[in-house]
Amino acid sequence: MRSPLPRTILIRLETGRLVVYSLLAGGLVGLLGSAWRPVLEGALNLGARLLGYRPPGTAGEGGLLIAFGDLAPTVLLVLPLLAALYALLMPRGRQSDPLDAVVAGYHARGEWGGPLPQLRGLLATVTGHAGGLLVGRDSTFTALGGLAALLLGRLARLDPAERRILTLACVAAALGLVLHAPLAAAVLMAEVLYRRFEFEFEVLMPCVLAAVCASAVSGLIGGFDPLFALTGTLTPTAGQLPVYLLLAATVTLLSWVLTLVTTSVHTLYTGLQDRLSGWRPTALRALLGAMFGLTVAIIALGSTPSVLGDGAGWLQLSVSGFTGEESGGMAAWRWLLLALGMPLAFGGGVLVSASMGGLLGVGLASLLGTWGLNVDFPVAALIGAASCLTVTLNVPVAAALLAVTWGGDALLPAALASTALAHSLSGEASLLPGQVSRRSDSRAHAAALPTVLGRVNAPLRPLQAAALTRAATGTPIPGTPGSMTSGPALPEPATGDAPPASPATPEAEVPQRRQLYRHDLPRSWQGARVNLITLPLGIELLSVVRAGQARLATPDLRLAAGDELLLLCTPGEFQAWQTSIRAVGQA
Secondary structure: OOOOOOHHHHHHHHHHHHHHHHHHHHHHHHHHHHHHHHHHHHHHHHHHHHHOEEOOOOHHHOOOOOOEEOOOOOHHHHHHHHHHHHHHHOOOOOOOOHHHHHHHHHHOOOOOOOHHHHHHHHHHHHHHHHOOOOOOHHHHHHHHHHHHHHHHHHHOOOOHHHHHHHHHHHHHHHHHHHHOOHHHHHHHHHHOOEOOOOOOHHHHHHHHHHHHHHHHHHHHHHOOOOOOOOOOOOOOOHHHHHHHHHHHHHHHHHHHHHHHHHHHHHHHHHHHHHHOOOOOHHHHHHHHHHHHHHHHHHHHHHOOHHHOOOOHHHHHHHHOOOOOOHHHHHHHHHHHHHHHHHHHOOOOOOHHHHHHHHHHHHHHHHHHHHOOOOOOHHHHHHHHHHHHHHHHHOOHHHHHHHHHHHHOHHHHHHHHHHHHHHHHHHOOOOOOOOOEOOHHHOHHHOOEEEEOOEEEEOOOOOOOHHHHHHHHOOOOOOOOOOOOOOOOOOOOOOOOOOOOOOOOOOHHHOOOOOEEEEEEOOHHHOOOEHHHOOOOOOOEEEEEEEOOEEEEOOOOOEOOOOOEEEEEEOHHHHHHHHHHHHHOOOO
């Protein structure tokens, strides 16, 4: 039934509803983030006691610009155990950190899982970050944003499109808190979805509203400090721009090689899993995680403990001008660990890539300085961080905004030129397997979904019961393009020479024909089997669409969150059923 309100009024109502929910999402994330920081700090203190060492931190997150303690030999046992625990807690099938899970879930039409998988992801990121593994602080906040979106979805009645948009808004708000850059985080969420230079413009403003609101709430509680403390104003000159572009091109090349090596390592891990197919998947994941943790421990004890943590503290030292040529060695070790750990869900997110890029930038700047080139180390750190982020996440605009937010407005020309160069050189290389190339490749914008009836366009067209019976039994439908038998042709539209059609019969006098409808699974039906659900008389459940694939509605099929139902009924029956489930809050 069509609403009596004009379309313009409906659009305004829907937009206003999304604005309100975006502000609520931002306020919720701001409160949760403020309460989460003390919990995360306690976990970091516990991890420092286990390792005997704590890396430097960022000024905006309460860290100190110095490393504490000496690594104990027990790190050879502690890190493998923590890495194995991280691998076990991380939800199955996840090949990267929570940011990649958000991107992949959006393209899968909002399939992010229930509370338990997301809670496991949050616990995994806390374990990895506190244990000094290659897990960024931003990964914990990304997982927290996903849980906030899940909570908001339970409190409000959201349709699938609103749920997808508000999930990205919550994650953008959480990233804005930990990066101390709400606008850059909002742009990042609209940009990180695609490998090409495309944006999801319909999610940009909700992300901006949520991120700004969350930062306002968090700032009122904990203050408005920048993430990095600078010793002075960064003012690169126009004459230095070619040198910074050379530095950005070098960081881009190293980051692009990293994406290729990571792909090869992932193929190697996949082949190993195929050879060890007799192993339980959880045991194999724990073993690979423990091996990665042991590798980190050996490097930390034998070479440098700077490989512990996400590296944000070392980036803080770089932008403060306290690091020099030793940054190149630290970046090389982190490059190696990122290549080995990314296929095992270690090393994703923003801060890990930004830190590695910043250390690469300072190391290259020290090398260029020996050649007589004038390069400012703090500027080189931020240019390197922005260039590396552009390659690993495909976010040139967001990377430039992050560099400007952290380093000052004077950095804008050099940052924009560097990220543009990095994106043009790297192409569609990325460390996020959940990204798709372009908007048309996303299932969130798919015009059609495969079903048992062939391809059913969205919105679904009415289908007569007789034709549906033939389709379900495999009998070709006469008059359809795929029919191999002859049948009565469909009536052609009237032309100018044809006699005018007779007046339409009033709708009340025309018997309603059964049509095919697609509807989201009611929340109260999640987890139930098909033989346990009850539909009104006249409504028939044909199939269940899950992850873009249609499954026959067999009695033992268990329904899950994100499923869609294909129903056969008359318009009146469908409208009455839809009204009934909304009345009891099941929609």
